Amino acid sequence: MKFGVVVFPGSNGDHDSWYAFSHDLGQKAEFIWHDSHSLGDVDAVILPGGFSYGDYLRCGAIAKFSPVMAAVRKFAAGGGLVLGFCNGFQILVESGLLPGALIRNRSLKFVSRMVTLRVETTNTPFTASAKKGQLLHLPVAHGEGCYMADERTLNALEAEDRVVVRYLDNPNGSLRDIAGICNEGRNVMGLMPHPERAADPLIGSADGRVILESLVQSVTAAHA
Amino acid sequence: MSDLTSFELEKVRSILKREPTETELGIFTVMWSEHCSYKSSRLHLKKLPTKSERVLVGPGENAGIIDIGNNYAIAFKIESHNHPSFIEPFQGAATGVGGILRDIFTMGARPLAVLDAIRFGPLDDPEWGDRNRRILEGVVGGIAHYGNCFGVPTVGGECVFEPCYNGNPLVNVFALGVFRHDEIFFGKATGVGNPVIYVGAKTGRDGIHGASMASAEFTEESKQKRPNVQVGDPFMEKLLLEACIEAMHTGAIVGIQDMGAAGLTCSTCEMGSRAGTGVEIDLSLVPQRETGMTPYEIMLSESQERMLLVAELGREHEVFDVFKKWGLDAVTVGSVTGDGLLRVKNHGVVVAEIPNRELADEAPLYDRPHNAAPYRKAPMEAPPITSRDSNRDLLALLASADVCSKRWIWEQYDSTIRTNTLAGPGGDAAIIRIKETGTSIAMSLDGNGRYCSLSPREGAKLLVAECCRNLSTVGALPVAATNNLNFGNPERPEIMAQLVEAIEGMSEACRHFETPITGGNVSLYNETLGEAIWPTPVMGIVGLLKTAPPVTVPFKNEGRTVLLLGGLGTVDATRFGGTQYAKVVLKQMWGLPPALDMDYEKRVHAAIREVINAGLAESAHDLGDGGLAVALAESTGSGIGAAISLATDLTPEFALFHEGPSRILVSTATPEAVEKVAREHMVACERIGVTMKGRLRIDNHSETWVDSPVDRLREVWENALEGLLAPVHV
Numbered sequence: 001m002k003f004g005v006v007v008f009p010g011s012n013g014d015h016d017s018w019y020a021f022s023h024d025l026g027q028k029a030e031f032i033w034h035d036s037h038s039l040g041d042v043d044a045v046i047l048p049g050g051f052s053y054g055d056y057l058r059c060g061a062i063a064k065f066s067p068v069m070a071a072v073r074k075f076a077a078g079g080g081l082v083l084g085f086c087n088g089f090q091i092l093v094e095s096g097l098l099p100g101a102l103i104r105n106r107s108l109k110f111v112s113r114m115v116t117l118r119v120e121t122t123n124t125p126f127t128a129s130a131k132k133g134q135l136l137h138l139p140v141a142h143g144e145g146c147y148m149a150d151e152r153t154l155n156a157l158e159a160e161d162r163v164v165v166r167y168l169d170n171p172n173g174s175l176r177d178i179a180g181i182c183n184e185g186r187n188v189m190g191l192m193p194h195p196e197r198a199a200d201p202l203i204g205s206a207d208g209r210v211i212l213e214s215l216v217q218s219v220t221a222a223h224a
Numbered sequence: 225m226s227d228l229t230s231f232e233l234e235k236v237r238s239i240l241k242r243e244p245t246e247t248e249l250g251i252f253t254v255m256w257s258e259h260c261s262y263k264s265s266r267l268h269l270k271k272l273p274t275k276s277e278r279v280l281v282g283p284g285e286n287a288g289i290i291d292i293g294n295n296y297a298i299a300f301k302i303e304s305h306n307h308p309s310f311i312e313p314f315q316g317a318a319t320g321v322g323g324i325l326r327d328i329f330t331m332g333a334r335p336l337a338v339l340d341a342i343r344f345g346p347l348d349d350p351e352w353g354d355r356n357r358r359i360l361e362g363v364v365g366g367i368a369h370y371g372n373c374f375g376v377p378t379v380g381g382e383c384v385f386e387p388c389y390n391g392n393p394l395v396n397v398f399a400l401g402v403f404r405h406d407e408i409f410f411g412k413a414t415g416v417g418n419p420v421i422y423v424g425a426k427t428g429r430d431g432i433h434g435a436s437m438a439s440a441e442f443t444e445e446s447k448q449k450r451p452n453v454q455v456g457d458p459f460m461e462k463l464l465l466e467a468c469i470e471a472m473h474t475g476a477i478v479g480i481q482d483m484g485a486a487g488l489t490c491s492t493c494e495m496g497s498r499a500g501t502g503v504e505i506d507l508s509l510v511p512q513r514e515t516g517m518t519p520y521e522i523m524l525s526e527s528q529e530r531m532l533l534v535a536e537l538g539r540e541h542e543v544f545d546v547f548k549k550w551g552l553d554a555v556t557v558g559s560v561t562g563d564g565l566l567r568v569k570n571h572g573v574v575v576a577e578i579p580n581r582e583l584a585d586e587a588p589l590y591d592r593p594h595n596a597a598p599y600r601k602a603p604m605e606a607p608p609i610t611s612r613d614s615n616r617d618l619l620a621l622l623a624s625a626d627v628c629s630k631r632w633i634w635e636q637y638d639s640t641i642r643t644n645t646l647a648g649p650g651g652d653a654a655i656i657r658i659k660e661t662g663t664s665i666a667m668s669l670d671g672n673g674r675y676c677s678l679s680p681r682e683g684a685k686l687l688v689a690e691c692c693r694n695l696s697t698v699g700a701l702p703v704a705a706t707n708n709l710n711f712g713n714p715e716r717p718e719i720m721a722q723l724v725e726a727i728e729g730m731s732e733a734c735r736h737f738e739t740p741i742t743g744g745n746v747s748l749y750n751e752t753l754g755e756a757i758w759p760t761p762v763m764g765i766v767g768l769l770k771t772a773p774p775v776t777v778p779f780k781n782e783g784r785t786v787l788l789l790g791g792l793g794t795v796d797a798t799r800f801g802g803t804q805y806a807k808v809v810l811k812q813m814w815g816l817p818p819a820l821d822m823d824y825e826k827r828v829h830a831a832i833r834e835v836i837n838a839g840l841a842e843s844a845h846d847l848g849d850g851g852l853a854v855a856l857a858e859s860t861g862s863g864i865g866a867a868i869s870l871a872t873d874l875t876p877e878f879a880l881f882h883e884g885p886s887r888i889l890v891s892t893a894t895p896e897a898v899e900k901v902a903r904e905h906m907v908a909c910e911r912i913g914v915t916m917k918g919r920l921r922i923d924n925h926s927e928t929w930v931d932s933p934v935d936r937l938r939e940v941w942e943n944a945l946e947g948l949l950a951p952v953h954v
Binding site for chain 1: 365368375458460463634636637638639642645646771
């Protein structure tokens with residue numbers, strides 16, 4: 001069982017994701033370079049936080065054209081598990097793997113703080129180990145995390161139980177307090193907060209573990 | 225253009241034994257600028273202690289390095305970007321961050337933390353307020369932009385407002401990185417025949433003469449210096465970091481130095497000088513962003529995100545491969561020679577030929593006159609003080625720009641990336657863990673222009689003491705320091721006297737607290753239209769502790785004993801004149817800074833470290849600006865207040881708001897154990913009250929001085945800065 005962390009030029013949460021899976025959860029994890037056309041033999045893909053390609057255009061707008069994203073699209077289409085944190089979420093949205101858009105925070109400022117999330121559904125491979133309604137304290141750190149979509153998309157997300165986590169204290173103006181969503185197939189999820197930065201109580205919170213561990217268990221189950 | 229004096233020009237002629245070319249003149253001008261050569265301060269900087277068993281690399285390199293055990297080391301340094309931040313706040317501050325990060329990773333260390341000490345004119349200044357708000361927003365935005373994208377957590381710092389920083393903000397950035405002992409690199413051009421390789425961003429016309437601009441006073445003309453400010457690209461810097469570290473691991477690099485102030489000039493001659501070699505480069509090979517650049521412009525450009533390295537002959541391709549992978553330019557521009565000369569060619573034609581050592585290390589050294597009394601405006605005599613409503617005074621202090629929460633600022637900084645932050649912004653000291661060793665590093669930045677303007681010598685000692693106290697309050701042993709000396713024009717004896725006294729005071733205190741200075745930065749000529757800033761030395765001190773859950777500021781539980789380790793202390797009217805109370809409530813300034821007993825202070829540090837590391841404290845907070853009452857209010861963050869009963873004969877304002885050092889507030893479930901530790905260290909420890917839910921009440925004998933719901937205190941303290949900034953959004 002192996003977790004692949006994609007590294008784009010400008011990714012800066014790649015090491016944190018790798019460390020959380022390899023050290024905090026004791027799993028095998030490796031890096032996948034952005035110009036790679038294959039994901040190798042990984043069982044799940046992590047798109048980490050950062051500023052891929054500098055994010056000088058729109059966050060994730062360049063990353064979606066990278067060779068590795070073609071491989072990720074294929075992997076996801078085949079039911080592979082893909083989880084994006086922060087910039088990873090932005091890339092998933094830009095790539096069309098998740099609906100909507102992430103735009104500049106309402107405050108027009110970068111926001112770095114601890115937020116409280118509510119788990120809205122446990123019917124995903126990423127939250128299966130959580131309890132519905134469970135509150136999670138996770139850090140956010142982003143300038144463009146305001147989730148936007150048209151009414152129809154938002155209604156569909158809710159009707160299909162695809163809003164995975166919501167903010168209790170919305171830090172960026174996201175519509176309907178959406179912090180994270182999954183795709184129709186429920187195998188791709190993105191969220192702005194950082195579970196990988198909350199996998200050890202020493203650094204302020206271990207609440208992110210439930211998301212990381214859910215993924216590990218889903219992969220384990222798929223192997224069994 | 226040359227800012228050299230006739231004396232300096234004569235020295236140039238005697239070194240070259242001929243008239244300098246235009247390019248050579250430019251090279252000497254930047255290398256011998258105050259910023260690069262420390263020509264006014266060097267004589268006095270020698271007084272600072274620089275050695276200890278832990279110090280692996282002291283001043284003179286890109287950053288100081290100390291041993292942290294287990295074969296690991298940390299590199300750290302502070303640097304100013306004051307002048308650029310006034311001219312163009314966002315880019316000025318951003319490139320300040322970029323520059324200090326390169327100083328760290330050019331030595332091979334991966335940057336793990338940034339802290340910033342920033343100072344502005346008052347946000348509500350009738351004349352400068354709008355401008356000061358814009359400068360603050362720009363500086364904070366620039367720091368956030370660069371650090372967040374680069375991927376280094378900004379974990380602390382300080383932000384202060386005084387009228388003397390109108391038109392001359394101070395932006396001092398501290399960075400720290402970690403590596404193994406065998407990963408340390410130096411800026412040395414060793415090995416005759418080895419290729420000199422240029423890597424990173426292309427060279428443009430930005431920042432030409434930035435170093436000499438940073439060495440002049442501001443005048444009306446300065447507003448036209450905007451092209452002298454560089455533009456930062458944190459994404460490029462992130463790529464440069466990863467590529468440099470990867471290239472270093474190939475073993476093909478023998479020396480490396482970043483191109484910061486004075487760009488290609490500084491990196492070539494310093495690398496040659498350190499190795500006792502010559503460096504020959506041809507400028508036509510330098511990657512250029514613009515066409516038609518002259519040799520003068522290429523040599524003096526301060527374009528960001530560039531490095532110069534020397535590789536082992538025949539192994540260049542290993543370096544090129546790494547940089548190609550990261551999409552960066554890497555070009556051989558010359559080679560190391562044995563003649564000790566910096567030889568600059570352009571399309572094969574020599575345009576400059578200067579001995580490296582004389583250029584880099586033989587800059588003029590000035591013993592500037594300092595036989596005047598340090599400049600001060602404030603009277604010595606205290607005004608009559610009448611006691612007022614202490615409750616209202618406390619709220620006024622909590623709402624003041626210096627004392628209030630800086631949350632608005634640090635929420636714009638990513639403080640959790642790299643998952644090492646045990647204690648981020650807002651505490652007494654920041655703590656990051658070193659994952660590989662089980663050790664953590666605590667860091668604190670402190671400056672106090674107010675104290676230093678009253679007495680540069682005593683003020684500097686107080687800074688060192690405060691910094692070490694901050695570290696000890698989180699349980700860390702202070703081990704080494706870096707300093708940023710921000711002063712006015714050293715050619716004025718009364719300003720030079722400030723600098724000399726501050727250095728001497730700092731030197732004495734750093735010896736006493738065993739925190740040698742491993743490097744730093746001197747920023748002089750901080751004057752606008754003839755008015756100097758207050759003498760503002762800023763200290764950055766690092767401490768070591770075992771990785772463990774941090775003890776933080778807020779009270780944690782009701783019914784705990786509140787102790788004042790070090791005792792309530794005492795004060796007289798003269799020593800009260802530099803306090804925040806004098807500033808905010810009385811709107812005056814006089815006398816001297818608080819009195820410091822360094823022996824006692826050091827015992828208090830030892831005592832609190834023992835208390836923290838034995839797990840005896842539930843919360844701890846050192847007393848600083850605003851004294852006891854402010855420290856108590858700041859400790860109510862989680863909704864727990866306290867009932868405090870004093871028994872002092874001091875007036876309310878003295879008892880509640882004096883800023884005497886050597887005092888730390890502790891809440892504990894085991895007061896006897898804390899008192900025992902205090903006795904063993906021969907320091908006072910007063911039981912002053914008990915924590916309780918929801919209120920802060922401070923009584924003295926039978927009189928109530930302060931009584932307020934903690935929510936009210938929090939609200940005022942948390943929102944004041946946003947309120948002061950609000951007009952800019954209207």
